[in-house]
């Protein structure tokens with residue numbers, strides 16, 4: 001069963017295409033890494049799946065049974081100046097159930113505490129998020145994802161600027177989601193992590209360069225091809241390759 005399918009999907013900004021004519025599907029329960037050079041369109045693709053960016057043409061569909069999508073944006077896009085505690089950030093994972101003004105019951109409080117404990121942040125509940133380290137903040141955001149209980153989980157560079165211990169802990173949560181048959185799509189730059197945790201990889205450079213088993217995709221030839229595709233002069237004009 002497919003969890004996400006792309007049908008000639010083109011995404012971009014102000015009518016300038018960034019990701020061109022993507023076709024294919026992510027199987028339900030799959031762990032898929034999205035890799036590619038800077039500016040390849042990885043974050044754009046994740047935003048398209050999350051529904052935060054409408055397609056310029058074509059479509060992206062998420063299976064009805066897995067409609068609940070959780071999305072972790074890049075750390076740089078998260079406003080940490082907002083005066084809110086770890087507990088409140090994590091509890092937002094329950095908004096779908098409690099609503100903006102809904103009360104948090106005893107059961108909900110237990111679930112929030114459980115999620116905070118699962119990411120190793122017990123004792124930090126009252127800490128303002130602006131006073132967390134980058135790794136602690138990422139742990140808090142993963143606790144929120146745990147509560148969201150989504151069928152499809154989208155992670156944009158979840159391990160960037162994270163130390164080895166935190167990365168290992170967060171990858172354990174990804175493995176747990178996989179065991180729970182959730183679909184996880186993550187933008188990653190560390191190929192060793194990809195090869196050891198993510199069986200499937202999509203290599204993008206404004207279009208799909210290769211998509212399949214991670215070991216088949218992450219070859220020097222494919223990576224070189226991706227770099228060249230992004231550096232090609234006609235990219236500067238952001239022309240559609242199929243329109244040429």
Ligand SMILES: Nc1ncnc2c1ncn2[C@@H]1O[C@H](COP(=O)(O)OP(=O)(O)OP(=O)(O)O)[C@@H](O)[C@H]1O
Pocket residue numbers: 013018036037038039040041042043044045
């Ligand atoms: N909001 C935006 N408005 C206009 N152009 C954008 C916007 N966001 C991204 N772009 C452009 O789209 C292209 C792809 O960006 P995107 O962030 O998707 O790449 P990426 O593969 O995630 O890169 P990185 O590895 O550096 O995070 C880039 O040329 C970028 O400048």
